[in-house]
Amino acid sequence: MSSFPQSRLRRLRHIEALRALVRETRVEVGDLIYPLFVVEGNKIKQEISSMPGICRYSPDLLPKEVEDIAKLGITAVILFGIPKKKDEVGSSAYHPKGVIQQAIRAIKKTTLDLLVVTDVCLCEYTSHGHCGFVVDGYVDNDKTLELLAKTALSHAEAGADIVAPSDMMDGRVRAIRQALDKNGFQNTPILAYAAKYASAFYGPFREAAESAPQFGDRRSYQMDPPNWREALREVEQDIAEGADIVMVKPALPYLDVIRKVRDTFNHPLAAYSVSGEYAMAKAAAQQGWLDEKGIVLEMLTAIKRAGADIIITYYAKEVAKWL
Ligand code: PBG
Numbered sequence: 001m002s003s004f005p006q007s008r009l010r011r012l013r014h015i016e017a018l019r020a021l022v023r024e025t026r027v028e029v030g031d032l033i034y035p036l037f038v039v040e041g042n043k044i045k046q047e048i049s050s051m052p053g054i055c056r057y058s059p060d061l062l063p064k065e066v067e068d069i070a071k072l073g074i075t076a077v078i079l080f081g082i083p084k085k086k087d088e089v090g091s092s093a094y095h096p097k098g099v100i101q102q103a104i105r106a107i108k109k110t111t112l113d114l115l116v117v118t119d120v121c122l123c124e125y126t127s128h129g130h131c132g133f134v135v136d137g138y139v140d141n142d143k144t145l146e147l148l149a150k151t152a153l154s155h156a157e158a159g160a161d162i163v164a165p166s167d168m169m170d171g172r173v174r175a176i177r178q179a180l181d182k183n184g185f186q187n188t189p190i191l192a193y194a195a196k197y198a199s200a201f202y203g204p205f206r207e208a209a210e211s212a213p214q215f216g217d218r219r220s221y222q223m224d225p226p227n228w229r230e231a232l233r234e235v236e237q238d239i240a241e242g243a244d245i246v247m248v249k250p251a252l253p254y255l256d257v258i259r260k261v262r263d264t265f266n267h268p269l270a271a272y273s274v275s276g277e278y279a280m281a282k283a284a285a286q287q288g289w290l291d292e293k294g295i296v297l298e299m300l301t302a303i304k305r306a307g308a309d310i311i312i313t314y315y316a317k318e319v320a321k322w323l
Pocket of ligand 1: 276
């Protein structure tokens with residue numbers, strides 16, 4: 001092993017062309033998925049107060065919005081719905097004319113080359129705000145599976161390219177795979193929110209999607225933040241049930257988990273840089289305390305360096321302009 005003075009690590013650092021030549025990680029627009037909040041109604045565009053720059057759109061305004069997104073070189077969006085009516089079983093999640101089903105059709109009508117990913121969950125659609133069927137104050141795993149499978153199938157029928165279950169029920173990937181296959185959607189991939197933690201970083205999202213639980217919290221189904229071995233078991237199980245892409249969520253506070261998953265499995269890996277990560281960066285930037293472009297590109301680079309192939313980020317549009 002050579003050491004100083006033969007070895008000088010600064011030799012490859014002194015001009016940008018050299019740094020670029022030996023750069024190990026790059027963030028590209030093609031890695032990014034942009035989240036869109038879709039609200040039922042017409043001509044609605046509302047900014048979310050805890051997520052400056054992020055809006056809810058009604059389906060009729062989506063074609064224009066996705067055209068702008070595609071022009072920036074972004075190749076995928078993930079949709080979250082805010083329905084007019086909520087009930088105990090979240091029935092508007094799987095209604096053929098539900099808000100997401102309308103949104104998918106509106107986007108697909110544009111014939112843009114844009115992948116439409118749909119978040120499959122019930123919390124935005126249930127009156128109690130939990131991600132499944134509630135029995136005596138507890139989210140019943142097995143009763144929820146059927147509702148999730150119906151929801152995923154109705155997204156596929158409306159034209160979704162990828163379905164992404166985020167509920168954290170056991171067995172949901174298998175239930176969704178079976179429902180898709182039985183109905184001719186063998187080629188619709190499942191992106192599983194495999195290791196999704198019960199995180200305080202989802203705060204702004206719950207304002208955006210009006211999906212805060214009306215009682216209790218999500219700790220009986222989402223993962224306990226201190227655990228990483230359990231994350232590997234979650235990923236292993238989702239892969240065994242047929243997940244095509246697995247995800248770790250949140251991203252920045254869970255880089256160690258991303259690295260472990262990357263080192264253990266060979267499936268494509270996504271990371272979700274969640275609403276709280278966006279809000280922190282935005283707030284500090286608006287105060288003039290941090291350089292926004294600098295910290296955001298560094299955050300995304302760190303997420304890729306940890307092993308993610310795909311990043312879901314509310315910063316996708318700004319990053320596309322910066323790169
Ligand atoms: C739905 C869902 C949530 C997020 C994505 N899908 C909220 C939650 O689980 O409470 C959070 C995304 C974000 O914070 O950006 N279950």
